[in-house]
Amino acid sequence: MRRLLRGALAQGARLFGTALAVALAVTLVSGTFILTDTVNAAFHQASADNGGTADVVVRSTSLFATQANSLPEREPVPESLLSRVTSIAGVKAAWTAVQGYAELVDKQGKPIDAKGLPTVGSAVTPDVALAAGRAPTGPGEVAIDAETARKNGLQLGDRIKVLFSGSTQEFTIGGFLQAAGDVVASTKAIFDQVTAQRVLGVEGKVDAIPVQAEPGVSAETLRARINAVLPDQYEAVTTAQVARESAESWTKAVAFLPTALLIFAAVALLVGAFIICNTFSILVAQRARELALLRSLGASPGQLTASVLCEAVAVGLVGSLVGVAAGFGAARGLLALFGRMGFQLPSATAVFLPRTAVIGVAAGVVVTVLAALAPARRATQVSPVGAMSGADGARTHGAGGRLVVGAGAGIAGLATLLTGVLGGGARPTIAVGIGAVGMLVGIALLAPLVAGRAARIVGAPLVRLFGEPAFLGRENAMRSPRRTASTAAALMIGIGLVGVVAILAASVKASASRTVDDSLRADFVLTPTGLGGAVSGVPPAVVDRLRATPAVATVSEIRGGQWGLDGRTQTLLAVDPTTVTAMHEVDAASGAAVRRLDDAGVLVRDTVAERYGWRVGDKVPMTFARTGTRNMVLQGTFSTNAVRTDFVITLGAYKANYAQIFALSVDVALAPGVTPAAGRAEIERALADYPVVKVMDHAQVIAAQGDQVDRLLVPVTALLALSVVIALLGIANTLALSIHERTRELGLLRAIGMARRQLRSMVRSEAAIIACLGASLGIVVAVFFGWALVASMRALGVTELVFPIAQLAGLAGLATVAGMLAGVLPARKAAGLAVLDAISSDR
Amino acid sequence: MTMLMRAPTTDTETRYPYLVSSVPAARAVNAVKLYGNAETSVRALDGVNVDFAPGCFTAIMGPSGSGKSTLLHCLAGLDTLTSGSVAIGETILGTLRERQLTRLRRDRVGFIFQAFNLLPTLTAAENITLPLALAGRKPDPDWYDTVVDVVGLRDRLGHRPAELSGGQQQRVAAARALVSRPEIIFADEPTGNLDSRAGGELLAFMRRAVDAFGQTIVMVTHDPVAAAHADRIVFLADGQVVDEMFDPTAERAIDHMKQLGG
Ligand SMILES: Nc1ncnc2c1ncn2[C@@H]1O[C@H](COP(=O)(O)OP(=O)(O)OP(=O)(O)O)[C@@H](O)[C@H]1O
Numbered sequence A: 001m002r003r004l005l006r007g008a009l010a011q012g013a014r015l016f017g018t019a020l021a022v023a024l025a026v027t028l029v030s031g032t033f034i035l036t037d038t039v040n041a042a043f044h045q046a047s048a049d050n051g052g053t054a055d056v057v058v059r060s061t062s063l064f065a066t067q068a069n070s071l072p073e074r075e076p077v078p079e080s081l082l083s084r085v086t087s088i089a090g091v092k093a094a095w096t097a098v099q100g101y102a103e104l105v106d107k108q109g110k111p112i113d114a115k116g117l118p119t120v121g122s123a124v125t126p127d128v129a130l131a132a133g134r135a136p137t138g139p140g141e142v143a144i145d146a147e148t149a150r151k152n153g154l155q156l157g158d159r160i161k162v163l164f165s166g167s168t169q170e171f172t173i174g175g176f177l178q179a180a181g182d183v184v185a186s187t188k189a190i191f192d193q194v195t196a197q198r199v200l201g202v203e204g205k206v207d208a209i210p211v212q213a214e215p216g217v218s219a220e221t222l223r224a225r226i227n228a229v230l231p232d233q234y235e236a237v238t239t240a241q242v243a244r245e246s247a248e249s250w251t252k253a254v255a256f257l258p259t260a261l262l263i264f265a266a267v268a269l270l271v272g273a274f275i276i277c278n279t280f281s282i283l284v285a286q287r288a289r290e291l292a293l294l295r296s297l298g299a300s301p302g303q304l305t306a307s308v309l310c311e312a313v314a315v316g317l318v319g320s321l322v323g324v325a326a327g328f329g330a331a332r333g334l335l336a337l338f339g340r341m342g343f344q345l346p347s348a349t350a351v352f353l354p355r356t357a358v359i360g361v362a363a364g365v366v367v368t369v370l371a372a373l374a375p376a377r378r379a380t381q382v383s384p385v386g387a388m389s390g391a392d393g394a395r396t397h398g399a400g401g402r403l404v405v406g407a408g409a410g411i412a413g414l415a416t417l418l419t420g421v422l423g424g425g426a427r428p429t430i431a432v433g434i435g436a437v438g439m440l441v442g443i444a445l446l447a448p449l450v451a452g453r454a455a456r457i458v459g460a461p462l463v464r465l466f467g468e469p470a471f472l473g474r475e476n477a478m479r480s481p482r483r484t485a486s487t488a489a490a491l492m493i494g495i496g497l498v499g500v501v502a503i504l505a506a507s508v509k510a511s512a513s514r515t516v517d518d519s520l521r522a523d524f525v526l527t528p529t530g531l532g533g534a535v536s537g538v539p540p541a542v543v544d545r546l547r548a549t550p551a552v553a554t555v556s557e558i559r560g561g562q563w564g565l566d567g568r569t570q571t572l573l574a575v576d577p578t579t580v581t582a583m584h585e586v587d588a589a590s591g592a593a594v595r596r597l598d599d600a601g602v603l604v605r606d607t608v609a610e611r612y613g614w615r616v617g618d619k620v621p622m623t624f625a626r627t628g629t630r631n632m633v634l635q636g637t638f639s640t641n642a643v644r645t646d647f648v649i650t651l652g653a654y655k656a657n658y659a660q661i662f663a664l665s666v667d668v669a670l671a672p673g674v675t676p677a678a679g680r681a682e683i684e685r686a687l688a689d690y691p692v693v694k695v696m697d698h699a700q701v702i703a704a705q706g707d708q709v710d711r712l713l714v715p716v717t718a719l720l721a722l723s724v725v726i727a728l729l730g731i732a733n734t735l736a737l738s739i740h741e742r743t744r745e746l747g748l749l750r751a752i753g754m755a756r757r758q759l760r761s762m763v764r765s766e767a768a769i770i771a772c773l774g775a776s777l778g779i780v781v782a783v784f785f786g787w788a789l790v791a792s793m794r795a796l797g798v799t800e801l802v803f804p805i806a807q808l809a810g811l812a813g814l815a816t817v818a819g820m821l822a823g824v825l826p827a828r829k830a831a832g833l834a835v836l837d838a839i840s841s842d843r
Numbered sequence B: 001m002t003m004l005m006r007a008p009t010t011d012t013e014t015r016y017p018y019l020v021s022s023v024p025a026a027r028a029v030n031a032v033k034l035y036g037n038a039e040t041s042v043r044a045l046d047g048v049n050v051d052f053a054p055g056c057f058t059a060i061m062g063p064s065g066s067g068k069s070t071l072l073h074c075l076a077g078l079d080t081l082t083s084g085s086v087a088i089g090e091t092i093l094g095t096l097r098e099r100q101l102t103r104l105r106r107d108r109v110g111f112i113f114q115a116f117n118l119l120p121t122l123t124a125a126e127n128i129t130l131p132l133a134l135a136g137r138k139p140d141p142d143w144y145d146t147v148v149d150v151v152g153l154r155d156r157l158g159h160r161p162a163e164l165s166g167g168q169q170q171r172v173a174a175a176r177a178l179v180s181r182p183e184i185i186f187a188d189e190p191t192g193n194l195d196s197r198a199g200g201e202l203l204a205f206m207r208r209a210v211d212a213f214g215q216t217i218v219m220v221t222h223d224p225v226a227a228a229h230a231d232r233i234v235f236l237a238d239g240q241v242v243d244e245m246f247d248p249t250a251e252r253a254i255d256h257m258k259q260l261g262g
């Protein structure tokens, strides 16, 4: 056994590429875990820090936990409750907390951009920590966070404007707040209690009452005691509980991230598996003679399989360990990048759990061994005599099984995919995804059937361009279709997925733009600048000002919120039924339904109503965080994709059930005869005090939607690009191994007069042909899957199918060029061979 | 084919065409080749002086390790000398750079190895025209036909090497060496792996190339019968030319080898 292993170690260098492929994929796996763990730990840490010195918090009950990182959607608590709480035995101190929207404006009059993160205004509390100055007192004083002050060059004593939901006011900066352990850098403004209540519009009320326990009284005991005397609609919870809730809401908000990242990691591993399988196939073929010799010396088939598998385990282990370490580095790099972008995590150290290493290494090793299994089995099928005589005995073995599995996977995948396209099943998009994976595997397994012919066609222009060297390169690519096919297949997967994303993005953009063109009748749409955090939006005062502007004929506000249905979070939009249909033209039935809607009713998307078995007139039990479960009457259904949610209520119903006062967007129609330019000028003048609101015409709305798509698309493409990189690595690896195998041929070519330059050109041509094959297959696959995916997403509003031809062609071209570049090193190695040594080598 | 034959003008030229020319097709002067470092150095060539006349079929014989292959490699531009010089025609190889050497090998020299002469991916026809293709030239169709017919491979042109016998493979290699009309062809034990019939066919072919087309050939061989096909035998021992023989027969070659103590 040891002797067998030594043979394996001798080829260590040749396994370098394989180990690197494993390492890259595992980097993504472990990086994902480290990043997720770090972010979660940071959320918990920050949430715990935010509790301050209180042990228990008194607040209104909420019947429904909001999903995202919003400030809790709760009724305020009457200020009078404070005295009752203070009188409870065991309470050392209690105070009030008031929080709301307050955005700071810099010296130039522009709002200090918190990049969509909360801009919080609150009342001073006894446990506030000041970095400089004093706590604010009186109606004209504010304390702001030291970080914002530093970044904007604000000094103590400076005057600063603050935007509230109802007004803009000027204050004197009296103090700087010490940085608390916030998850995200947000701007903070603190006022004295009365001022805070006034500017935040909650006179006489507070959001919560934090309570400190006397020594010897546990938070839990105190909580129980307070709860016993509180009316039903209020509750006391420990700050630990609040921290937990807050951390959970954060964690939930980013929960999609690890799943998404792990999917990309799985893709990378799949691509890596192709390369591993290929490498081991080549190595086994090259060692056929050695293995046959061992067989004839009495090694059992089991021993040979074991020796190849040991090699796989070793490669997988080395690659995975490197990958885990690299994942740690990558996660730290990303965290640093987040910090640069403003998402400064309080605990800067990356969290590395043993679980990360275990899963990373296990994934790497298991994939490597699985991928090496078929080649390892083939090693044992070498008949001693056949291999000794130099015949390539391992060529056709297992071809039948491969075709059967390939055809099976392909057909099953196609069937699954088509059910998704036809809209069958609960989640058509997922059916398409699963079907696509099956088809990819099928195509990869069947590809060797056509790889030879395909290489001939793909290589034709190269041969015309570069002559004999390209011709020889093409012959080399065609001589082992399986090797060429599986190397190309790895690239196909990477390019295919990048292509699908490009098609999806183009289609989503086109659909959004189509919707705007078809249905948007408003002249302008007003939205908050930045990413639109939960506490910011278009302030109600803006709506009032717009109504008072003569150039504006109609103003229609749209708000959004979350609610619960059987414990699951849903979203809704709230509209003004009398004006919204003038702003958004929808199909007649949907429009009529909206116009009939009143405050007791809800409109539901037709497909959703069907899924729940609701009919018009039925009651829909909607649970609101503030007001509990309301039975809303289903007054109609709609089908239009112009509405980006499944549920619509009136603004009246919204105001009755939500404390939120900001609009997601406000649509504006100009008075007859007012030109767009004049209208915009007048609107902007009216909103001069509200720099947080941007005014968009149709083109700008389309552009903003495109931006949103791109913001998602860029990181996704970057992550998929890693798979492409692994596939390119595979090309380099395959070529390096092939060159080793063909040393003698290369020597012969040089001896009969092939120039080094021509030899390099030959190897690069082979690389380019493989890459071009993979890229073109990838584009074909992308076009098909893109079509399927978009078809399956029609119900989600993706109605247009767009193939970004230039982009796809560019992608294929880029991949081919990159493939050629991947061939540069092997080519140089080949050209560097000494002619005579090469000829007399035993390969 | 007759058109391509040189028309002999005098009796001497008919019998010994190489005696007439003054510039040799290839020449080695004081050629020395050392292998290894100072302590373990091997003098593979130890001051070789030899000329190869144009249109002459020369055999090189000598005991194993006497430096035959080394000499051939150095003459063909596949290897470089430690000292001394070799020339192809009037070109002194030592002055050439890598790129020029490559071009020389491609255009002016043909080489036939003992085995593994062909690219497995190419057909016989493609293998034959490979040096021309690398030069970006088309083969002269008449000459190509002639060569193919002389080698007797017309019905095997579409086959790949794996589908050809050893003898056929060597004949393809010979055709390849011939088709670009090099000034000189070097062959290192071309019949070493062939049985006597296949070897005989190849030798007959080479002989014909010399007689009919005035091709210059230098062939290393251990086989006196093979050497007897040549016009001249050069004997090498311990890296030096020790003797030569014109119009050899197999018997005389055997005798001579015995004298050399081979
Ligand atoms: N690459 C090398 N490194 C070291 N020594 C070498 C090398 N090639 C040849 N030699 C030595 O140079 C000498 C001449 O070798 P060469 O191959 O020219 O002999 P040869 O006459 O062709 O022998 P044979 O008839 O066995 O082919 C031998 O002693 C050999 O060991």
Ligand SMILES: [Mg+2]
Pocket: B068, B069, B070
């Ligand atoms: Mg030799």
